[in-house]
């Protein structure tokens with residue numbers, strides 16, 4: 427769950443989608459990777475996590491399974507983050523890779539990875555580790571702007587990792603700088619450049635591009651125009667980035683959401699009849715369907 | 722994965738080549754909202770003049786595809802060229818070895834693509850009406866304009882503020898018109914809504930009967 431901007435509802439959605447799927451009978455783990463501003467545990471009714479990712483970063487614990495916490499909710503586990511060591515918040519690169527691998531091996535049906543704000547390479551890695559990348563946005567220019575920055579960052583990082591030849595990787599790296607000297611402005615320009623350099627890498631690039639399918643969620647909609655924003659962003663992803671994004675749904679701006687977090691309980695438990703709860707279930711259903719996860 | 726200049730009119734509007742006229746129209750409206758001068762969705766991404774070029778392509782696409790003669794001529798040209806939108810994808814896919822590539826479908830940019838299941842059950846209360854409206858991308862003001870119903874009443878209906886609603890017979894008419902705007906079954910929706918209203922606000926219902934009789 428990413429999106430570039432803070433306060434758009436990433437943690438609300440991570441916690442509540444995780445809960446909704448656990449209630450539907452799936453085994454779910456929610457993971458807080460927002461080491462700089464952790465609060466996923468609070469949404470899930472766990473105050474002051476006993477152990478956390480900080481123990482993994484510091485090396486006190488080397489297996490993330492040992493850091494899994496129970497939550498008050500059946501079938502929903504938590505890997506919390508706490509601001510343990512202010513000097514060294516993020517795990518160093520090698521350890522990060524181990525962590526990402528371990529995340530994929532967690533014994534459950536769904537893992538929700540809640541990302542922090544910004545487009546730091548570590549944040550992008552946490553976003554890219556999933557089979558699905560969910561992007562949360564607000565119907566406001568600030569969020570739109572940060573979302574595109576985030577998509578760009580995620581896109582180039584994925585492409586860089588997928589390329590095999592040194593000069594092509596170098597070209598992708600240079601393209602990350604918007605004012606690069608090759609005159610590459612958009613992913614489509616880059617695709618052309620890579621095809622030109624090396625047809626085989628070009629094929630690989632196109633294939634990776636095709637498998638990069640972020641899913642869009644618009645949070646705090648109030649008008650029909652806000653609802654349509656997701657379709658517009660999808661069109662723009664197609665025409666500017668050349669990628670297929672999916673619009674999986676929207677959630678209205680709803681006092682019920684605030685009510686639920688004030689009680690530190692899931693929305694579905696506190697206000698099951700609220701519009702936001704209906705929308706939330708709709709999205710959860712779509713995700714379960716897309717994953718084809720057996721219950 | 723084509724640049725704008727390589728796209729067909731259908732790809733520009735993101736519709737299949739057998740799209741019905743109303744689908745073409747809807748896609749055009751959506752594209753106008755997306756690429757419009759003060760559109761929110763393009764914010765920060767494009768340089769000066771870039772969205773204008775797209776707008777021009779959108780206009781051209783609509784002009785051609787909404788005119789049966791122009792469309793027929795254009796389609797004839799596409800067939801002659803052998804430009805199938807999926808052609809270049811097929812070629813690419815033959816060389817792909819890194820896992821399964823999701824198929825790229827050119828679905829229409831239509832509003833009502835969400836799974837209805839979660840909303841198929843339950844009562845036709847105001848909240849459900851509002852959800853049905855939003856998913857169709859229709860503003861309350863638009864419904865007021867089309868139905869000539871005072872927007873405050875429409876808002877009271879959506880907010881289930883029964884006490885502020887006029888007599889039942891009027892409410893029924895309002896809900897029927899509202900439902901018709903959304904393409905819902907007006908009879909079913911209005912009957913459902915009035916049932917809830919009678920249960921939740923007997924006085925309002927009584928008052929309504931009095932005014933009627």
Ligand SMILES: Nc1ncnc2c1ncn2[C@@H]1O[C@H](COP(=O)(O)OP(=O)(O)O)[C@@H](O)[C@H]1O
Nearest residue numbers: 432433434435436437438646678679680683684
């Ligand atoms: N749909 C909504 N309606 C009303 N308030 C919301 C909604 N979604 C989020 N919020 C509020 O916004 C705040 C920030 O959400 P949060 O999930 O912490 O953002 P992020 O994790 O993206 O920084 C929450 O405390 C919550 O009260």
Ligand SMILES: [Mg+2]
Nearest residue numbers: 436437460542
């Ligand atoms: Mg957060």
